[in-house]
Amino acid sequence: MGHVFRRTSGRGWRLRRRSMQLWPRWVKALQAFETCLTLQTGLLQIAADRDAAARMGALAEQRKDLGLELKTSDQVRTIWPTALHGALHSRADGRVDPLRLQIALRRALLQESVQPVATRVEQLERNGSRWRLHHAIGGSTCHDSVVICSGLSAGALLEPLGHSLPISPVLGQALTLQLREGPSTWMQWPAVLVDQSFNLIPDGPGRLLLGATVEPGTDAADNPLALMRSLNDSAPEWLRSARVIEHWSGLRARPVDRPAPLLDVLEPGLIVASGHYRNGVLLAPATAEWVSTALQEP
Numbered sequence: 428m429g430h431v432f433r434r435t436s437g438r439g440w441r442l443r444r445r446s447m448q449l450w451p452r453w454v455k456a457l458q459a460f461e462t463c464l465t466l467q468t469g470l471l472q473i474a475a476d477r478d479a480a481a482r483m484g485a486l487a488e489q490r491k492d493l494g495l496e497l498k499t500s501d502q503v504r505t506i507w508p509t510a511l512h513g514a515l516h517s518r519a520d521g522r523v524d525p526l527r528l529q530i531a532l533r534r535a536l537l538q539e540s541v542q543p544v545a546t547r548v549e550q551l552e553r554n555g556s557r558w559r560l561h562h563a564i565g566g567s568t569c570h571d572s573v574v575i576c577s578g579l580s581a582g583a584l585l586e587p588l589g590h591s592l593p594i595s596p597v598l599g600q601a602l603t604l605q606l607r608e609g610p611s612t613w614m615q616w617p618a619v620l621v622d623q624s625f626n627l628i629p630d631g632p633g634r635l636l637l638g639a640t641v642e643p644g645t646d647a648a649d650n651p652l653a654l655m656r657s658l659n660d661s662a663p664e665w666l667r668s669a670r671v672i673e674h675w676s677g678l679r680a681r682p683v684d685r686p687a688p689l690l691d692v693l694e695p696g697l698i699v700a701s702g703h704y705r706n707g708v709l710l711a712p713a714t715a716e717w718v719s720t721a722l723q724e725p
Contacts, residue, residue, distance in 0.1 A: 428621070429709055430493045431472055431517045433486065439686060442713045447493075447519060449712035454523065460538075461531035463524075469617035470520035471503065474512040483515035494518030506615055507622070509661050521618035522628060525708055544568075548577075551584045558696060572696040574718055578680035581689075581701045590693050593683035594702050596645050601638035602655060603630065603673035609665025625658050627666075635669065645678060679704050688714065692721050 429447040434440045454466050474480035480497070487495040496516045503510045536543070550561040551573065558573045575581050582592045610616065613629035620627040628636040637655055656667055680702045682689050687704040700718050703710055 428470065428472075428517075428520055428706075430490060430495060430520050431470065431486070431515060433482070435489065442688075442710050443706075445713040445716065446710050449716065450523070453712050457528070457531035457535060460534035461527050464527045464531050466521060466523055467618035468519055468521035470517045470619045470621065471498070471506070471617045472515045472517070473503075473507060473510045473620070473622040474514055475623065477512055480512040483513070487515060506610075506617075507620060508663050509622075516617070523708060528708070548584065551575075551588065553588070556695070570696075572698065572722055574698045574700055574722070576700050578701055579678060581680075581699065585693070585699070588693075588697075592689065592699065592702075594680045594689075595683050596678040597681050597704065598645060598676060599638065599679050599705070600655065600674070600676040601636060602671050604635045604637055604656075604666070604669035605672050606633045606635060606665055606669045608668065609663065622658055622661060625655060634672075635666075637666075679707075690714065690717050692724075698722070 429443040432440055432443050450466060454464055457464055472483070474483055484497045487497040489495075494517060496518075498514045498516050500510055500513050503514045507514070533543075544562070547563040548560050549563050552559050552561070554569055557569050557571055559567050559569050560573070561567045575584060577584065579594055579596055582594055585592050610629075611633045613632075616629050618628065625637065625639045628638070630636045639655055656662060656669065656671075658666070681687060681704040682702040685702075687702050687706065688710060689699050689702040691699045693699060698718060698721050700714050703714070
């Protein structure tokens, strides 16, 4: 959700815009390591009411050149019959498969002679003008620069060094659904449909991914599956009757009293690129570019 971002200025918009420019290049380069990696484009955001539709119309007018267009309820009814107030369509927004992306990145890193160390870092300390990492399996390593991307664990590493980095957990949940009725081929569907805070993603014939970040804290509500499948009572009947094949959850890191993400050079050689909340995949290219620049600065 890059081009449908509501703000038209500020760091958040600049990061999204830059990532949207970089993503096609990233995918093209990474396809050398994972040929099935693609950008699946087209995002349809359902308007909740007339006011929301009016705001979407204004944004579409401003960003025609970026591929935004307001759709009427008649135009989207065959896809989403409960879209009574229309929807905003973004031609370039969409999704990338995060598992294929990780495979491609790991393979690319190996070619660049990057050495992965699959162990937890328990402590970070200053070592003159360098930084020493103490590993959970014992031993330590010393480095000129350290980039902390560890989400909810970032604060524990930085607090002993005198840096406060409040981050709160927000639970994200997702379902894989097998439909008993309704769409099967997804021929008319976009790569992603967004209704309220719920994301629906076609995932093969008669199969759908349904995800949301809806609950603060670390524990799921008593009946999150019913909430997600009903979309606060706005879901079509074919979605309510779908069978759950898979259910999983994870924690997103949201900065406290600061906008996401956290991109800071705290000290020479001590860099934070974390707390992306719900936009880690979207903002990966712009974040990587920012980190690269920060590492090159004296």
